[in-house]
Amino acid sequence: MDLWQNLPVALIILPLACAPICSVSKPRVSRMLSLCASVFAVLMSAMLILNVSSLGTSYVYKMGEYGAPFGNELFISGAEASVSLMFSVVMALSLFAGLRRIGQEIDDSRKSLFYTVCMLLLTAIQALAFTNDIFTGFVFLEITTIAAGALIFVRSKEGSLFAAMRYMIMNLLGSGLFLLGICVFYCLTGHLLFPQMKESALLLVEGGRYVRPIAASILLITIGLAIKSALYPFHTWLPNAYSGATPAASSMLSSLVSKAYIFLLIKFLVRAVGTEAFTMTGVNDVVFIYSVIAIVLGSIDAVKEHNVRRMVSYSSVAQIGYIFMAVSYGSMTGMAAATFHIIAHSLAKAMLFPAVDRLSEVSGGNENFRDLRGSGFRAPIAGLAFVVGAFSITGIPFLGGFVSKIYIATAAHDYGGWVMLISLIALAVSTVLNVLYFLRTVLTIYRPGERYPLTRDPSKRPFVTGALMLFVLLNVALGIWGMPIMRLIETSIMAW
Amino acid sequence: MLNVIYSHIEEAAAIVLFAIGFTTLLVNKNLIKKIIGFSMMDNAIYLFLASYGYISGRTAPIYVDASTEASLYVNPLPAGLVLTGIVVSVSVTAIMLALTVRLYKRYRTLDIDEIAEFVRKEGA
Numbered sequence: 017m018d019l020w021q022n023l024p025v026a027l028i029i030l031p032l033a034c035a036p037i038c039s040v041s042k043p044r045v046s047r048m049l050s051l052c053a054s055v056f057a058v059l060m061s062a063m064l065i066l067n068v069s070s071l072g073t074s075y076v077y078k079m080g081e082y083g084a085p086f087g088n089e090l091f092i093s094g095a096e097a098s099v100s101l102m103f104s105v106v107m108a109l110s111l112f113a114g115l116r117r118i119g120q121e122i123d124d125s126r127k128s129l130f131y132t133v134c135m136l137l138l139t140a141i142q143a144l145a146f147t148n149d150i151f152t153g154f155v156f157l158e159i160t161t162i163a164a165g166a167l168i169f170v171r172s173k174e175g176s177l178f179a180a181m182r183y184m185i186m187n188l189l190g191s192g193l194f195l196l197g198i199c200v201f202y203c204l205t206g207h208l209l210f211p212q213m214k215e216s217a218l219l220l221v222e223g224g225r226y227v228r229p230i231a232a233s234i235l236l237i238t239i240g241l242a243i244k245s246a247l248y249p250f251h252t253w254l255p256n257a258y259s260g261a262t263p264a265a266s267s268m269l270s271s272l273v274s275k276a277y278i279f280l281l282i283k284f285l286v287r288a289v290g291t292e293a294f295t296m297t298g299v300n301d302v303v304f305i306y307s308v309i310a311i312v313l314g315s316i317d318a319v320k321e322h323n324v325r326r327m328v329s330y331s332s333v334a335q336i337g338y339i340f341m342a343v344s345y346g347s348m349t350g351m352a353a354a355t356f357h358i359i360a361h362s363l364a365k366a367m368l369f370p371a372v373d374r375l376s377e378v379s380g381g382n383e384n385f386r387d388l389r390g391s392g393f394r395a396p397i398a399g400l401a402f403v404v405g406a407f408s409i410t411g412i413p414f415l416g417g418f419v420s421k422i423y424i425a426t427a428a429h430d431y432g433g434w435v436m437l438i439s440l441i442a443l444a445v446s447t448v449l450n451v452l453y454f455l456r457t458v459l460t461i462y463r464p465g466e467r468y469p470l471t472r473d474p475s476k477r478p479f480v481t482g483a484l485m486l487f488v489l490l491n492v493a494l495g496i497w498g499m500p501i502m503r504l505i506e507t508s509i510m511a512w
Numbered sequence: 513m514l515n516v517i518y519s520h521i522e523e524a525a526a527i528v529l530f531a532i533g534f535t536t537l538l539v540n541k542n543l544i545k546k547i548i549g550f551s552m553m554d555n556a557i558y559l560f561l562a563s564y565g566y567i568s569g570r571t572a573p574i575y576v577d578a579s580t581e582a583s584l585y586v587n588p589l590p591a592g593l594v595l596t597g598i599v600v601s602v603s604v605t606a607i608m609l610a611l612t613v614r615l616y617k618r619y620r621t622l623d624i625d626e627i628a629e630f631v632r633k634e635g636a
């Protein structure tokens with residue numbers, strides 16, 4: 017075994033080791049430590065993806081050299097490595113972009129704990145990306161939930177405690193369903209590792225035995241994870257939670273937490289159930305209906321919203337609908353498109369929250385989009401970042417969101433029939449609505465207003481500017497060189 | 513039907529308990545009762561797992577110069593899962609209780625609708 021094959025474990029252990037140190041050190045020290053750890057995680061993820069793509073296949077890492085059935089394993093292929101790289105990059109850049117806000121909005125006594133929670137979150141999502149064992153998945157799912165809840169209530173703003181409470185309640189309902197689902201599935205298949213589960217599940221389904229319990233457990237797991245990642249009827253906690261948190265935390269909640277849940281669902285469906293069993297049980301039809309509703313109604317909610325941060329939060333509801341729609345086709349192309357959209361949307365959304373925050377900062381702290389007039393001139397980089405993020409989510413060519421929308425449409429086309437028609441209509445309607453609310457805001461921030469001058473804001477924000485510029489570059493790069501990444505994801509998902 | 517339920521009495525009880533816990537967590541207004549519902553829901557799942565993991569007539573898989581015959585022992589994995597799960601739900605319960613204490617100190621009520629009303633007034 018080569019030395020680089022230990023990188024996934026290092027990615028999990030490094031932030032885990034930093035977390036307790038952060039919790040007992042002074043805020044300055046823990047800030048330095050968590051920034052260094054997240055940058056180091058980016059480097060390690062980059063090394064991992066380079067090595068995995070040159071290796072060409074996947075590999076299994078046995079923890080402590082114990083094999084199945086009692087051992088615990090990590091499974092690494094191109095898709096896991098790219099999602100893990102996205103997680104590390106978003107974590108590092110949102111920390112850098114939100115540094116100043118963290119300093120202002122969080123009490124001094126809690127700053128170290130904030131960084132501790134960030135490190136725990138990084139550990140948990142990396143573990144969710146790599147794990148090959150469903151119960152390990154559950155444990156890290158709960159760690160992610162706790163860390164995400166803490167990210168919301170760490171800020172002592174009115175309403176953030178209540179938002180955190182609602183977030184936790186909905187998430188615990190989801191975890192309960194997920195846990196029941198994996199227990200039933202474990203009792204049926206007798207395994208916890210994905211490949212062995214799939215073997216037994218296929219034997220059972222082909223023999224026509226226990227088909228209904230298997231369908232029920234798949235439904236439980238899918239609904240559990242759908243609640244946790246805010247698919248439409250379960251999204252009510254989302255806008256308050258995202259807009260109540262500090263900008264760095266909003267980026268992490270929208271781009272890391274919910275995306276880690278969906279990636280776990282994709283892994284479970286492809287590697288433990290098999291797409292044939294998934295489509296045979298009819299669970300995918302349920303997911304499809306809800307995702308279409310999510311796409312349309314999430315966009316309508318965003319159009320109705322005047323607060324820019326809440327508007328950006330509502331657009332997440334629609335985008336999560338896209339991902340679930342791609343999952344619901346139950347085909348390999350659909351799963352690959354969903355994975356790519358996870359990456360593209362995360363990079364765009366994690367950039368929008370700090371950009372909106374900077375734009376409202378130069379407009380007297382107002383978040384209503386009418387008050388942002390001319391803010392694109394006062395904070396040029398934040399304006400550019402907002403435009404790029406909005407265009408990427410709308411699906412303008414040469415940006416990440418365009419590539420993923422094409423792949424989702426292709427996957428819909430492969431499925432054919434009514435589903436294709438409904439998907440394409442949903443895509444079209446939501447694109448129009450996206451244009452409506454994002455273009456409205458883009459035009460507003462570049463229209464001169466009377467209250468504030470059009471000159472550049474004199475305050476220097478090197479970290480925000482740097483992080484936003486990197487985000488912009490990444491989004492453009494993903495749009496232009498999206499094909500190799502997509503091919504890497506597609507080939508590795510085919511081989512799962 | 514009754515026979516099946518009687519021979520799987522633990523699983524049937526677990527599902528009933530899960531349903532009670534889930535509904536309480538979802539619809540009850542009182543935060544403490546919600547947390548009790550959550551604990552019930554999780555414990556029901558552990559009961560379900562533990563009852564599947566136990567095979568009557570077999571002993572715990574602890575090897576003390578006895579027979580190495582595998583059929584004498586039960587599978588240790590479900591018990592391990594239950595233990596892990598208990599640790600997870602205890603920590604989640606702790607964080608929920610801590611949140612409830614902070615909400616109560618601030619709003620002097622445990623009713624989630626009343627808290628929502630207060631929050632709306634604060635925001636306005």
